[in-house]
Amino acid sequence: MEPEDKDRPAEIRRDASGERLFLQLIDTLPKVSVQGYDKDRRVIYWNKSSVDIYGYQKEEAIGRKLEDLIIPAEMAPDVIRLHKDWIEKGISIPSSELLLKHKDGRPVPVFSSHVMLKENTSSPEMFCIDVDLSEQYAAREELKFLATTDSLTGLPNRRYLVAELARVIYRQRENNGQFAVLFIDLDMFKEVNDTLGHTWGDKLLIAVSERLRSGLHSSNIIARFGGDEFVLVMPEITSADEATALADQLLELFRERFSFDSENVYITSSIGISLYPRDGEEAETLLKHADAAMYFAKESGRNRRHLFTDEISRKLKAQREISTRLHQSLGNGEFELVYQPQFDMTSQSVTACEALLRWRPQDPSLAVSPDIFIPIAERSDLIILLGDWVLEQACAQVSAWKQAGFNIRVDINVSGKQLEQADFFEILESYRARYGLSPQDLGIELTEHVLIKSNDRMLNGLRGQRDKGVEISIDDFGTGYSSLNYLKIFPITNLKIDRSFVVEAPENELDGALLEAIVTVGHRLKFNIVVEGIETDRQAQFCKALAIDYAQGYWYSKPLSATEVVRFFEQASDHPAPDHR
Template identity: 60%
Template sequence: MSLTEYREPASFSEHDSAERRFLQLISALPKVSVQGYDKARNVIYWNKSSEDIYGYSEREALGRKLEDLIIPDFMKADVINLHQRWIEFGEAIPSEELVLKKKGGEPVHVFSSHVMLKEDTDSPEMYCVDIDLSEQHAVRQELERMASTDLLTELPNRRLLKQFLANAISEASTNNLSFALFFIDLDMFKEINDTLGHTWGDELLRAVAERLSDSIDSDGLLTRFGGDEFVYVATNISDESDCEDIAKKLSCCFKQSFQLSTENIHITSSIGISLYPKHGQEIDDLLKNADVAMYQAKAEGRNRYHFFTHALSQQLRQHRDIAANLRTSLSNNEFELLYQPQYDLKTGKVASCEALLRWRPQNESLAVPPNVFIPIAERSDLIVQIGNWVLENACQQARLWKEKGIEVRIDVNVSGKELEKTAYFERLADCRNQYHLLPKDIGLELTENILIKSDNAILENLRYQRDLGVEISLDDFGTGYSSLSYLKHFPVSHLKIDRSFLKGAPEKAFDSALMEAIVNVGHKLDLFIVVEGVETEQQSDYCKSLNVEFVQGYLYSKPISADAMEALLEKQG
């Protein structure tokens, strides 16, 4: 309303010039509602911005009570009481942000201040000055939504999950209720992401989120926890049978393939389940225990669900203890390398040796075999530190042997996490230079799973090492993806056939056919064949009949100490 449009309220006399100037000043402000109320809270003044903000015209508002116009029902008693206390006792109503209501009942956010005119008369008039905060509230809501929403899938994110869990725990503890947490991880998502690219990987995540959302109860909360992990919190769970029904529903989301452009993608999920309060009464415990159960589902073959158990909890504690003891042993240098020779079947001599790690803590009762501590180390950065130790000590041993005139290649096993660190190849080069070694002196052993998961940068680095003369062995072939077609893509020189293929090969036709196929394809790709686990003369003769180049196993030698290996090499001359 402009100053020329301003109309003096009927209750104002000529001597009220200061009050009149006050109204003229604030009435002209845009998005500032000014309303006047008499002693009984009847509207005596209603400016143009009040019409815009609250939806009532001046004609509709004049004469009506404040509490019947813009005050929500639950606030009415308080507003009336505050107004009466101001009139009777002079207690001014404080300014604050309020949520009032429009003509149609919609909420409206305002900052409301109050002024009492003619306070010392029998006709006091209260004027409310309300600033429209609708735009600020909308911006604030959007910021809050963005802060609590995963922008890729539009699902709630981890931040909102923790808020929801805090409320769920409070309500469940008060009312003696239970709820369940489902930790959902997509199986083999990284391989799909690497094959199709991140764009289609993102599309797959969106499609998975949509299917999961369609399958769940609206009372619960589905969130994207991060990466290819989702968490669903189901409230009002009675027992584990309810959880099984939900887990089956969630698993059913993956029965049908996902259509991405021209590709039909089949993917499964592994689900871990924890229940409140049975499996934890704190947010972190429930999440951690469901995560542990999910990894157990993966360990059992993927595409299934698993409840958290106290046995898993005990196993988790044991793994933590082992990890802590491994860290201590790294500081104390409590490891040893043993060496298992690989024999050339044509010459009968040692062609190379594989460095095998053993844990020798001062307290021998803490020691566990490599098949136990290596997987634990691989779940953290420990495997990188242990890999550094192995590489350093293998290079040091190779140098010692070279100084004694003993020339033998030492092959070291490399984990996927080591390769993911781009500094690995720099460290390898630095270690060779430090000990004055040639590329042919230290070989690398990698599993097919690691190579399949490797990105182009890793494969290019491996090709560069191969061009330098580094021998690269594909270890335990046949125990992972078992696809011969992968071999042509990998920069490897040696193919190591897992012992499980040899075990029945001489006697069983099926096993023999597999062995022969692997050896023949390997030779056609110009790869040297190494057969592991040779334990009998019959197996050795069988390998010779297939023209296998190298063998490794207890028939020839167990893993032995560096001194014993040195003596063996000196003996053969």
């Protein structure tokens, strides 16, 4: 006890002792800054944690104003007003998370509470209790980074892009400005990925990301949208020419090869461009329209850019209308299967039929051909519903023919989305069982593109079906990637060569040589060779001379209804390979 305390009453001595203990306690609190301020907001108390958290020594802080120490400049007017309102009007300052300022200028995240002592006196004192949130803030920022950053490339991800697009839209709407969205898709990336492997594919994506990032102005926003797709946002433009000029610059970036150790990879890109507000005023619309323009660029030959146009808009509108009518027609039973016979070129007998889907709406003027409505259906889950319908109808028809004494295999086309369904093979098995069919009664046709996109589960499922006796064909072979490496991997039994290889083969030496080469390789790999689209006797004879196994086309038969198929079988048994042109 200090000497001067001896003459004080016991209550006062206890109060003074308690105050010293309290001050000692708050002075040593870890990660809790306690500061005291007088009515003019000058520092009257500064504990040790305040030194650690804000960087000012006690001697530096005492006597200085709050707003000159730890308050960022943009917050100062509000802090002064709030302090004044508390002193003059008794309105306390609510507790909240704040981003204050360290001596060196860096932000300091804290949870701040406030207490007013000696309130309603001439010398009120405000104490601030700030809990250091630096560790929590760092962890939160790390989580935010992980949530908004693509882990492979380090670019912002789709989630960040959508949020940033919303901010750009808000800003340009306020300023009556415009900006551009560029949708970038790598051409033939899947082929590179499958040929060199996923490790090289990942290296290529990283290299593309770095090249895009280094070749762009810092004001532009570049994000990995997913897979081999990237989106770039030009947050402010004055004309469409600026966007197309940047797109041309991006295309130029891809002209230089990508080098990885001993591998050199050349790859191009297709770019679609949408403009705000001309092509949309919502993030989803702008992305959709840029994506549509990108597909238009890809369909036009790849390695080019294309602006979203009224033509594309009309095309999208027409596709939406067709999609709506397709849904309605499926519910109204307005589809039909027709069957095109496939001939054994040795025995000239019918060995199978390909089931082909036809749309028969009540108003025939609304109908479009399969090459139009099938791609539209494939862009949505409608293709799965149509695929299930085709599968059941084909099974029912094969069963009916078998009961009538006609044993004929029917091959159905299976889309990528069908094959992606986890229960596709279970559905296939269940339909075969329901209609009493064997694996040999129903064949599967898949395009190269579908097979290339197949994962191990799908390929293993196809192997299981092949091993049971299901005929599995690559349809339209030669129009896709046509890699011999794929033929080694895919669980197939037949190659169906596209008609484009047959049309000029008898007259054109190069086409004939290509067709012969495909047949030779296919036979060496122990595949049956099926040629589609034979329309003349000369084409038929040419294919027969190459020892092609099976033929299909209008020279032999057009696609037939189920009733016509029975008559055709009966005629074919008496007159092999009839001319049904």
